[in-house]
Amino acid sequence: MNKGKAEEDDYWHSSKYSAFTFDDDDYDFTKLKESQRAVNSIRGLVEDDCEDDEDVEKVSWSGEPVGSKSPSSFLRTSGDTQNHGFPKIQHNPPLPRQSSGYSLSSLFKGKGGLNTFRTHCKLEGRQVTITGCVSYSQVLIFLKRTLSKAILFRELAEREVALRHFIHLLKETGEQRILCCKIHLQLLQYKEHISIKDENQRKDFLKTCLSLPFSPDDSTHVQDHYMLLERQIIIEANDKRTDTEIFKKHPRKASILNMPIITTLYYSCFYHYGESEGTFSSPANIRKTFRISEKQYFLTALGARAKLKQWSDVDRLCNTTNWLGYTKKKSPIGFQRVVEILHKNGAPLQVLQDYMSLVDNTEVRVSLAQKFKCHDIVINTYKELKDRQQLIVYQSKLERGSPEYQVIDELIHSLNIRWKN
């Protein structure tokens, strides 16, 4: 700092008089007496730039305290606590103090300070007033303006709390780019894609993110994101002008751009089912590219095909063929869920019954069958369990004379079954 100006600065630093501000010249304190009294009664909790007669600490440009007052209130020992008031609690967490010859430490010591560290200038004529201890953002704004970035980052790197304040400040002011090159804030850079509206630009931006030093896992995810958008752009361009049967019958409700992977898979199972793996829009391709688990694929494809009431597709989805050539139905999510999904999509009774009979757990099967009114299943299951009592109970809930009622009637009177009860 220029020594010649020391005297002038000294005036600003240590003056007990109010600093000149631009917002206090036409206060008319005679107005609204009552309100004013009210306001006055809360004075003191007010951080007021123009009322500087409190006993505050003065800080010089270098951050050293000026005057005889002890450096800052939190350096006061507990000994000088007044008796009538509340005691100081040991200030914790201690803010990091560095003994670099740099006097930044003293600036950083003041946490969310109560007073103002003014460096504001009207556009025409910069003037500086410093009144009191400091708060983080005040110091940071000041330092950001006055220090070279290299020195600022060196100092910040050693002070986590200050660093976090600084990052937040930059995020708020939209200047986070300053950080990206200096500190590894890959995610912050990646985040910028959200504000890019044009999908092609967004895709290109994501491509630039691929080289950022992410963790291996995150790197895969960012790669996925890029590939996904790339595909979506291609699919969108095609499907927008397609007018095949399926698109006519079920017009798209929204564009597929920027949808999650699973939504994209669902879309592809809905509109592009059965396409060969070679095409970008085929379910098989999406499944493979994004390493979608069998369970997840099954669930999504089932949902899409059931929605379209393509029960034969549902069948094929569940069919597996063993090495002897027998087909067997399998479901990685259990048949209970399959039945629920089918029911939700209005599957016919026969289809529901086919899948319900595949539910292993008889208790679950019966409760499902009762819920969805598949009488045959209920009856057969009880018959299988040789549970005559339950059959009678169930019969009592049915309409007398209905076919189900009669079936049960025949069963419970049948002599060929060895009932357990």
Place this chain on the structure above:
Amino acid sequence: MAQPGWRDAPSPPDFSLLKRLARDQLIYLLEQLPGKKDLFIEGDLMSPLDRIANVTTLKQHEVDKLYKVEHKPIVSTSDQLCFLIRPRVATVKWVSDVVNSDKAAGRFRRYKIIFCPQKFYVCDAVLEEEGVYGDVTTDSWHFYLLPLDEDIISMELPEFFRENFLEGDQRWVETAGNALHLLHSLYGPFSKVFGMGRCAKMAYESWRELQEESEQKSRRADIGTVFLVDRDVDYVTPLCSQVVYEGLVDDIFRIKCGSVEFGPEVTSSDKSVKVMLNSEDKVFSEIRNEHFSNVFSFLSQKARNLQTAYDKRRGMDIQQMKTFVSEELKGLKQEHRLLSLHIGASESIMKKKTKQDFQELLKTEHSLLEGFEVREAIAYIEEHISRQVSMVESLRLLCLLSLTENGLLPKDYRALKSQYLQSYGVEHLLTFANLRQLGVLVEQQPGETLTVMESKVGKLVNDKTAGKLTDAFSSLAKKSNFRALSKKLALVPKSDEEYDLRVPKDMAYIFSGAYVPLSCRLVEQVLERNGWTGLEEVTRMINRHEFAVGAGGGGPEGGEKTDAQRVILVMFLGGCTYSEIAALRFLGRERGLKFIVVTTAITNSGRLLEALLDH
């Protein structure tokens, strides 16, 4: 636990004074810009403003037109513009743009920004950078505290949570200190302050400094004891599904500034209705703290009573009828209206909750809280995610899993995260980074030996068994803070006992008897011990930022409690839920205490998690 001999809880101090003060100061500030002016109000200040001043008040003080701040170019013909805004960079930049575009058009106006509740340094810096410092006068409207009810005061600062706990920006701490100072000067002097959390400590210091500077007025205290609680002491509680009526209404309809908007599905008409939910609503005040399972029977009983009251009309002579109409009918009609609204709301809640299979969801939450059948809970969460059920709900369950298990096993973390990103969008990478930063969704640090053993065993047995083994090993390997806290403070009552929700025996009733909220249990324990003595192990686990101080420099002392000492102000830094408020009300009734809750904002799992999304 009601102790015989306790007096009834004292009544709460009159907080309407806070509204009066805020209104008077606003008028004073508006008068600082004499003459007609247009007023631009920041969106989230509108509801709070509405609670203390109406349009007529503003018009009386020469506000011509009112606009909502929308960050777009303005259309105003007024020569004076006043902006009532939060101290946010984006908004200050927008004001600067307004000024600059006027300048470019050669238009002269006077501008005034009123920052609520205070101005930050960065605001001036922006004005300066944008070249409008000096063209704009600024002021602060110290509207720190909005009483929402007789025992709830909100600072209406939802951003406090994210900025303080996630971003690590402490600028709102001072605001909390100022709010405390205001309460102290109006309702103090406080005689004891307890606190837990780093932010609590700083807010205390900030307040104490203010208090030292200001003169001590001697007045009879209304509030004797103060509790400061950081939200990060307990994230489990706000992430649990709420099941007391007020909490459920907040979870489903979102109570805003003490008022809720019930849509057509509740009103069973084509109109939406806005209702103030507070102790003045006689129906609401009786059910707000009740477990939802009791609400229906209560409401139907109430409906029957109402019918009886109406039926009294039969057989009345003219004179009696006249008295009935003038004295009772209005009240009955009012009650009728409220009753049908709350019945409608309850039905709508039932419908929504049945649809999402609430029972299963609660079961999963309870297993997590209990640490029982965790593998099954994980499978449930997995299914939730793969079916693309609510993005926030899935996140909530993941966080509960991590918090209660002290982090996820690395392989679970990886798998669930991948699945989550596939289901809800890769950009949630940012969300996961935020949750990790906050410590609510993290990976366990692997305990090496056990992991090796586990993987060896895992190869020998099938998946299901391996999962169970993993559970067994991991419970050995980690020392879960939540589990240990839960054990130490008896947060999870023994599940083999029947819990009668109609006659709650402890604060656990707010979570169907499954869990005593940690935050409230800590308050209870400290009050009982008059300090932290005996809770050393607990404080070690909640990160050691606890304190207990009394006026006069010494620690808090025992002795006979005055009325003021039985009025306890609990200030939540980072938000609190209606369930926590219900729990404290319960505690208050049991112990003859009156709890006043001050919070930076009312929160719930949805708000808390949405604040951590990066969209």
